[in-house]
Amino acid sequence: MTGNTLLSVEDVIVDLPTPRGNLRAVDRVDLTVGTGRTLGIVGESGCGKTMLSRAVLQLLPKKAKLSGRVMFDGQDLLQLPPEKLRKLRGRSLAVVFQDPMTSLNPVLTIGTQLIETLQEHLELDDATAKKRSVELLAAVGIPAPEQRLAQYPHQLSGGMRQRVAIAIALSCEPKLLIADEPTTALDVTIQAQILDLLAREQRRRHMAMIIITHDLGVVAGRTDEVAVMYAGRVVERAPTPALFKRMRMPYTEALLAALPKLDAAPHTPLPAISGRPPDPTRPLQGCSFSPRCRYAVARCQSEKPPLEAAETSAHQFACFHPIETHADANA
């Protein structure tokens, strides 16, 4: 089922110097994505999920220090010269960001931005590029695509802008699409439409995808594998059905339990996670989640649990006291 590995992230560390000291945004992360597969990366703000995706894209802030290896389609992106990297990004490695208003250029028309991308990477002539642009806009569900080419981003709604950003990302038939909180800025009905659109285009193009989100609901029905991040580390990683069937890491369980449930009666107190994530410039010696974890013991504070496989090699978690039986968070 796994197929060929398209992307492999090996032992990646991202350090950011700050006035308060070094901030380890990503701490020894290993991940792989197979051709045509979907990986969900879940975590709260500041957990390092966006920095990890930027490390893959080689779009980190200038002062950031990156170590490890990022293999994409047989090439080590860290060793690639800037010119080759630039050709790769937008072509076979595309990205959709959270806020389509800031990822689109406000002073250029939709058409200019689409055609520019097509011509830069595919060397199409004007007429062909324009024709392709119209087709792409139609494919992402934009009504009257020809008229839209002449419009500016501010003339479109948030959902429409995100569709345009997706059209640009898909324009050169990428092998991997990274969608970084693609629907967080959108309304719930528009969110469903955009997620459906991404799923449909992915199937059609046999494209691999990484969906980065804080919402376990978004990854549940739409990914093959999920990696849960906390304080810069992957703390649990499993095929999606296995993860939701049997969560092993207390953080994942707590995150799911903290979501308001539609089938719970009103005024049911939510099992909140007490406290908040640790200061990333003051790393803890032990497990980063231990101060908030109800299962934590002395060992959790002194020793960092490695990310290790459980009964099946596919399900990994970083915990000394994994949850043994499936806590009925959904019941």
Place this chain on the structure above:
Amino acid sequence: MMLQSAPSVSSEALLDVDNLVVEYPVGAKIVHAVSGVSLQIARGETLGLVGESGCGKSTLGRAVLQLRRPTAGRVLFDGQDLTAMQGDALRLMRRRVQLIFQDPIASLNPRRKIGDIVAEPLVIAGVKDPEKRKQLVHEVLTAVGLDPTLVVGRLPHEFSGGQCQRICIARALILNPEFIVCDEPVSALDVSIRAQILNLLEEMKGRFGLTLLFIAHDLAVVKAVSDRVAVMYLGRLCEVGPSEQLFARPAHPYTALLIEAIPVPDPDVRPTETVPVGEPPSPIAPPSGCRFRTRCPRADQRCSDEMPELRAVAPGQFVACHHPLI
């Protein structure tokens, strides 16, 4: 017109909004933000107000508090018409009503210390004794789960989003209000923090005997705290009903669509992919008749000719639809 108003569960309404209209000009055009909304909130009740961005829910919340003056309609708070009040009378009334905003960091003055921010309503209300103010600030900060001695001397940027929202809640509570409009109070917060703040709001509601208008776009969040839920679309109410009943048996196709669109954290529940394509039309030129008809699978000629009024479909449940689902 009688059918349009949705009575509350209890006869004692603390807030009675009657046929409220809010319109404002944009250039030569008029935005119909709220078009004839009537609702009641009983004392001690939480009414959830859901809808997508641009549906007018925040405008409605502000118009209730007279932060934006309504174009037409009445807002009765404890029997007094807020829309008829001016100047001092309105200012005095505002002590009994408060507002909590979406972005907790932006709603705190970055240059003022937390102690001063939380004490400010007391200063405005004329509490002259600094010791008394200090004591009240300490009490309310403790109530929202912060340690006053560690907090009062610091600035907002030293706090996380969740802590800033606690500070905002403390500021809203310090004058002992009866009614609070919560405008998307948790949508800027992370999942683990969101649960803490929702629990805190519930706790404060019980402790201070509050009545809440809880505005949010997330149905699961609204359901978690609301006794009744009102669903709004493009300036009008589609459906009002007791939370559980409304979620179990939605009567309006739009309510059903909103429920269906929520991503469920269960991989066995496959996404439906049946959510109709399309977006709400512009409130500058809302559709004739039923405003949802352009996206509604059940719409027919009648829906474009005739505006549906809210009418009872089940005990306590009201729907504005010609072809309700129940």
